[in-house]
Amino acid sequence: FSGADLADGSCAHPTIPGRVSPLLPANHVTMTKGTGLVHTAPAHGMEDYSVASHHQLPTDCLVDESGYFTEAAGPELKNKNVLEEGNEAVIKMLQAAGSLLKEEKYVHSYPYDWRTKKPMIIRASKQWFVNTADVKAAAQDVLKKVKVIPTSAVNRMLEMLDRRTFWCISRQRCWGVP
Numbered sequence: 001f002s003g004a005d006l007a008d009g010s011c012a013h014p015t016i017p018g019r020v021s022p023l024l025p026a027n028h029v030t031m032t033k034g035t036g037l038v039h040t041a042p043a044h045g046m047e048d049y050s051v052a053s054h055h056q057l058p059t060d061c062l063v064d065e066s067g068y069f070t071e072a073a074g075p076e077l078k079n080k081n082v083l084e085e086g087n088e089a090v091i092k093m094l095q096a097a098g099s100l101l102k103e104e105k106y107v108h109s110y111p112y113d114w115r116t117k118k119p120m121i122i123r124a125s126k127q128w129f130v131n132t133a134d135v136k137a138a139a140q141d142v143l144k145k146v147k148v149i150p151t152s153a154v155n156r157m158l159e160m161l162d163r164r165t166f167w168c169i170s171r172q173r174c175w176g177v178p
Helices: 044-052 085-096 133-144 153-162
Strands: 011-012 019-022 128-130 167-169
Touching: 085 167
Parallel strands: none
Antiparallel strands: 011 019, 128 167
16 A cells, blocks of 8 residues: 555554554655655654644653653653663663564664764754843843954854844853854
């Protein structure tokens, strides 16, 4: 059968009892990149997030900021590191449920942290978006008080701030990170 036959279908979640996941079409899923069927993790990738947003799905993040499964992942995974013992726990859970079709070693191309040289996982974080002239004016006033080197860059930054329509107030990175 074709993939279109699966449209509007659903499947049981392999590790969270009672959770049903819809089968959704996505432009980034193609036969040239694999089977054409993939899981969706809206809190862990831009393409998945876009598909979930389009279908008004929740962006549940089952991983905390330290890389450990949260309570929402279930008691068997809670407090296990995703890239270490959590991975093995998921494999055992899939085996126990009879849902593991194949297991093999695979070298995943995770992004790596430039300081620790360890793999990183991408996860959603809370952000607040505002669209207000007050914020823009305040940001421009504050920028005028900052000593910028070279001084010629101030006007360019003020012009950029003036053109910006949406603002994301976020603390996702530490200062000094390239």
